[in-house]
Amino acid sequence: MIVLYYLKFAVLLSGLLLLFLLPNWTESVDTVDISILARIINFFELNYKRVDANGHPRQYAVAINVPKRQCQQNFDPDHFLTRENAENVRNAITDETNGVYQGVELIAAGTRFRNRYNLHSESLLLNPPGNSSMSNLLNRIPDSCSIFYTFDSPCVDSCLNATRGHNILRALESWKNHSGIKAFVFKNIWKFDSDKDLETKFKQIVVNIPLYRCVSENQCYACNGEGNTTMDARCLTEINQILFSG
Structure with a gap:
């Protein structure tokens, strides 16, 4: 008893x-502070944005791997990525014979011209899976904050097409195993994909890495869409419809 x-x-x-x-x-539970995420993406745009000779923006991608606290409450632009020289980054990603910058806490890419085609920036950083610039970056700091930002969303016909050799899907599966905060972010919808089934394609990202869209220096959206849930419509429409909607 x-x-x-x-x-x-x-x-x-x-x-x-x-x-x-x-x-x-x-x-x-480790999640990125979405207001801090907006400031980080704005930092990328201010420092590394790729533009042509006329000042028009061109496609580029940036990835970082930093201590988690910098993505939650301790982001300070004056003490962020101080080991990376912004001019060196811009020069590297503008050179289309290579197009890749590899730093200590940051990697970046523009496009690389090869055999009449441009290799896309997402593929340049994420492939080959397990031995890419991204995987090497992630190996430097475990249990961290890793953010991948692409100016235009990954293209449906190549980057998000499992049958294409330069797709990024296997690389995202590998990144999923990295501990800590993870975020895949884009700003614009790739101009040739606006009439395609973006929700189905973007869910291939979401199944591995949380997806966000940052449209201004102070506004980001969590795209959601896990499992059978509906993705936030603001991740599937043109940016001007978001900025000028009521």
Whole structure:
């Protein structure tokens, strides 16, 4: 009888302890602060944005791997990515014979001209899976904050097409295994993809990495779309429809 009493007491105590710890446990889930994410993407645009001779923006991608605190509450643009020289980054990604910059906490790419075609910036950074600029970057800091930003969304016909040799899907599966905060971010919808089934294609990203869209220096959206849920429509429409809608 005494033994049974103590067993019941132990079960009750364990339950109370679980209820006490649960709020703290749920709050410790690692997610990017979306307001900080907007500031980080704006930092990329201010420092590394690729433009042509006439000042028109061109496609580029940037990826970082930094301590988690910098993506949550301790982002300071004056002390962010200080080991990367912005001019060196821009020069490297503008050179279409190579198009890739590899730094300590940051990698970046423009496009690379080869055999009459341009290799896309996302593929340049993410491939080959397991031995790419991205995988090497991730290996430098475990349990971190890793963000991949592409100016235009990954193209449906190549980057998000499992049958194409330069697709990024296997690389995203590999990145999924990296611990810490992860975010795949884009600004514009690739100009040739606006009439395609973007939700189905973008869900190939979401199944591995949380997807976000940042449209201005202070506005980002979590695209969501996990499982059978609907993706946020603001991740599927033209940017002017978002900025000028009521």
